Amino acid sequence: MSDDAELSPSAKLCLACGLCCTGILGPHAPLLEPGDLEIAKRSRLRVIPEQGVFELPCPRLDGTRCEVYTDRPHICGSFRCSLLARLQDEGGPIEPFIDAVKRTKELLAFLESKGMSLHAGQDRKIEGSGDDAYEIMSVVAELMERLQTDFINTSPYREPIKYPAGS
Numbered sequence: 001m002s003d004d005a006e007l008s009p010s011a012k013l014c015l016a017c018g019l020c021c022t023g024i025l026g027p028h029a030p031l032l033e034p035g036d037l038e039i040a041k042r043s044r045l046r047v048i049p050e051q052g053v054f055e056l057p058c059p060r061l062d063g064t065r066c067e068v069y070t071d072r073p074h075i076c077g078s079f080r081c082s083l084l085a086r087l088q089d090e091g092g093p094i095e096p097f098i099d100a101v102k103r104t105k106e107l108l109a110f111l112e113s114k115g116m117s118l119h120a121g122q123d124r125k126i127e128g129s130g131d132d133a134y135e136i137m138s139v140v141a142e143l144m145e146r147l148q149t150d151f152i153n154t155s156p157y158r159e160p161i162k163y164p165a166g167s
């Protein structure tokens, strides 16, 4: 039996995804617990202490895997997008959840093939002409719908811990 076959459904889904580390859902992740700043610095994340966040896309994301899995800030293990929350709360076959991730990545790849990206820190300008423009706009519409339905954060909102600049 391979290692992946022994993973929980949640771990399988997140290993097929990794989107919350890419910046597609937002440019920052919060430092929520005492000790997160030290962990984030030790793991060489790009921290903004005075805002209590680290920047995304995360430099420790390798494909869909976290290079610092055992030494991550609290948010990394506690974040639940809607898709993960539905899988954990309602169960059922994992395939539709993996398909939702695959489709979302296809839409992102299509936009990137057109020279566009919706990831944090990159140019989010959407442009095209004629039939191209129509296809692009329909892809953007489907992507926005999927991000809203499947990937918004369902975790209770908590204020990050802010530190003095230069911490």
Ligand code: SF4
Pocket: 013, 014, 015, 017, 018, 019, 020, 021, 079, 080, 081, 082, 083, 084, 151
């Ligand atoms: S976006 Fe959701 S499914 Fe994807 S890695 Fe993050 S928590 Fe897991």
Ligand code: SF4
Pocket: 020, 021, 029, 043, 058, 059, 060, 061, 062, 065, 066, 067, 068, 069, 072, 073, 076
């Ligand atoms: S530390 Fe790991 S889990 Fe956290 S954002 Fe970076 S790659 Fe993702």
